[in-house]
Amino acid sequence: MLKDITIGQYFPGNSLLHTMDARFKIIVTAIFIVMIFAADSFSALLPPLIFFILAFALSGLPVKLIARSMKPIIPVLVFTSVLNVFFVDGKALVSIFGINITDEGLIISGMMVLRLIALICGSSLLTYTTSPIILTDAIEKMLKPLSKIGFPAHELAMMMTIALRFIPTLIEETDKIMSAQKARGAELDSGTLVQRAKALVPILIPLFVSSFRRAEELALAMECRCYHGGEGRTKLREPVSGGKDYAALGVTLLFLCAVLLINMGKVVI
Amino acid sequence: MAIIKTVDLTYTYSEGTPFEKTAVNKVNIEIEEGELVGIIGHTGSGKSTLIQHLNGLIKPTSGKVIIDGEDIWDKNVKLRDIRFKVGLVFQYPEYQIFEETVYKDIAFGPKNMALDEKEIDKMVRETAALVGITDDMLRKSPFELSGGQKRRVAIAGVMAMRPKVLILDEPTAGLDPKGREVILSQIKKYHEETKSTVLLVSHSMEDVARFASKILVMNKSEVFCYDTPPAVFARAEEIASIGLSVPQITKVFGLLRSKGIDIRGDVYTVEFAMKTINEYLASHGKGGGDHA
Incomplete structure (x- = not known):
């Protein structure tokens, strides 16, 4: 699904x-x-x-x-x-x-x-x-003139890249957590509306926890590679x-x- | 009677697309009740896909899964009951923890089984004791615990349902040697105390050799062999040829044999190796100190 x-x-x-x-x-x-x-x-x-x-x-x-x-x-x-x-x-x-x-x-x-x-x-x-990376690169390039008046063009593009990058990861993660909870007898697709909403808790909490963990790990990994925002950063592929x-x-x-x-x-x- | 039986079990991912891949191909196995089976194979050999069939999380493309004499995809069989019968612990199970306290998280499975409060309490406390979770820890938030402790809580969450079959997918992945040892011995203890069937997926031949009563080797989506450890390790060369390693002590004995020493080749634990060497030396009339 x-x-x-x-x-x-x-x-x-x-x-x-x-x-x-x-x-x-x-x-x-x-x-x-x-x-x-x-x-x-x-x-x-x-x-x-x-x-x-x-x-x-x-x-x-x-x-x-x-x-x-x-x-x-x-x-x-x-x-x-x-x-x-x-x-x-x-x-x-x-x-x-x-x-x-x-x-x-x-x-x-x-x-x-x-x-x-x-x-x-x-x-x-x-x-x-x-490809998402080329797309966000292009957006960054187009918004670049606005950064003169303080618009965070690079940061916005980086956020978009990361968000797009993690969509499939999160989908996979959700599938995995759903399977794990089903294995413990959680019922996800039956019952009343209230029951179904409640059944989402065992899925959503682990998903949030792991998203925060991933965000932290990613931030750390970026810092370890000396990421410091857009200033002075050059591109591998110039459009x-x-x-x-x-x-x-x-x-x-x-x-x-x-x-x-x-x-x-x-x-x- | 076999508690788990598969008949020509086949599963194909993304059928009908260019990404099509057969993950499990015509698998026929019969696992007797009370065995502790080690499942070994490369990444991508189909181990994880196979075990997810056994509690009905994945529907086979073709073939049958028979648990305790029932075809689990029969219309009259409730899949949820099968999941209580066959407990599955995923890889990195600590990521599925969600409750406020350790106690509540372990109780999630038994609660879904609609047991009464007393029974749930009994199951939770017994299981917690089995995996070394103290009463003090039961009251804590699971997110305060260390990685190894969280792992044990997650495993206890499945054990507490007292499934007839417990399947664990790499329960020791990412733990330090001490943590691995603790978890493996607790699984062994659970197996002995509850007399249940346990399937243990692992990368480590050493672990499997030490604990399992039967070994299932998967290779390229197919069952390579399913037999007792001595019988499996007697085929050490074949196992090496599909790229899996045998326990180090088995390798040593293989080398001894290749040097022309007439010694048995199905040795897979250090204890047994010692005994074998002593017997060999005794039968050849040489003293223990003589390095021939």
Whole structure:
């Protein structure tokens, strides 16, 4: 169950997307998200959709992955679409128990679902094709100018790296503790809600204890290697940008223009 | 009747993905009640996966696990009852401790068995005494104890359920020689006092040789052999060829034999070695002081 989590997972490869400069990938993803939310009609959502399909085809990842990254957000999707369908005013199409289903409600909730799916897919594509370390390096580099006004760019990036690094470790640890408590007769998946909540105590306490222990050990290990924050620290891999990165950015901007033009009614699909 | 029996037990991790790996391959073993079995094998030989099948934490990909005559994956068998029957102590079990006091932590298992207060109290105190936990320590928070003490509390937590079969996965990992000795002798004592079946996973041939009545050697997801220590160590060369070491004293005897001395090769404890040498010297009509 816990092994299904794919957030922050990286699938190594050599595609165009994998080898792109991570800073550009972040910017492109941001523009993609802007596109999704700028689009105010179904036809305006078409360019971002085409853009995503193109990007995904270039990444060379298996199609199965999209389905896997969608799985955890299905409840959210259902919830938001149901809310929107029932509670948006407009011309009533059907009326059930005094609650109207309106055409506008249907349109808004349809847009909402499409946007959310695109949002998750787009950002997963970023993490699938970029290793966490390269990603945080890129974030650090992009935030660097802000450190002049006291923004802790390096510290933030380091925290993100560590957090991402420990997700799989914690998942493994949780699995192990769950097995150990099950071996002592703990019942985790039956009983009333209160019983189930109580059954979590034997899992959570050891998990907290070991997280603190790990944090302490890691801090000590970092100090032993003379870690002292970002000052004067150099990088093993400096990100380099090339022609293809600018080309990708250009293409993305073209798609954004397309969305805006459709919005303004200049282009009709 | 065998208390543990597996029939063609096979388990494959991440089946159907590129990461597929068979961790346990067609394992057929029968372990009689009351044995103290040492399980030995390399890291990744399938020991840990095998033992997690025995109390139903892992469902086999194919094959059967039969505990006390019952197929544990039969619809009518409650897995929870199997877990009380087959107690499993994981590696580094001190990381599963969570209660406020040592007493409560040891009582967690018996409480889950829905025993009454008196029985729980009896089990906890008996077990604590067995592993050398004093009444004073029972009242303390487990997080105040030393590493070795915590380990003993965690082991006691499983022993207190009085399982028919007790399985320990490397109970001495990461302890100093004295701590290892203490824990091993307590496990031995538990085995003798409760007459239960004990399975002990270990890396150390020496430990296993000294304590076990049977040895199960795992190699590359399969059972290499399951026999008494003399019979296993008589195959010292084969064991060395799969990359496991035999006890040092067995190696010495192997060298003696390779030098042409006609002495038995199934020696695996120092005491037995002494006896064998004396017998050898006596039968060859030489005095103890004569270095031939």
